[in-house]
Amino acid sequence: MADRLALELWDLVHGDVQNVEVWCNACGHHGLLETRWLVDRFGSRFPVKGVAARCRCQCCGSRDVDSRPDWTNRGPGVVTRHDRRM
Numbered sequence: 001m002a003d004r005l006a007l008e009l010w011d012l013v014h015g016d017v018q019n020v021e022v023w024c025n026a027c028g029h030h031g032l033l034e035t036r037w038l039v040d041r042f043g044s045r046f047p048v049k050g051v052a053a054r055c056r057c058q059c060c061g062s063r064d065v066d067s068r069p070d071w072t073n074r075g076p077g078v079v080t081r082h083d084r085r086m
């Protein structure tokens with residue numbers, strides 16, 4: 001099992017995680033980016049955490065952005081869920 005902190009997009013494709021969740025620390029806006037789209041763009045060996053560094057908030061323009069795998073469809077108890085939809 002891969003270290004969750006060192007996850008790469010490739011790991012998500014293999015784990016059948018369809019999306020990467022990205023959110024803004026400045027205004028709380030968040031959204032989902034398709035894993036396969038990210039692989040096309042950045043390559044499969046790109047770190048999930050690195051996605052945030054390439055993003056800018058669509059709402060406020062902040063670069064204080066975080067990213068992590070969207071485990072929503074992987075069953076309960078994996079990580080804390082974000083149910084707040086904007």
Ligand SMILES: [Zn+2]
Nearest residue numbers: 024027057060
């Ligand atoms: Zn924002």
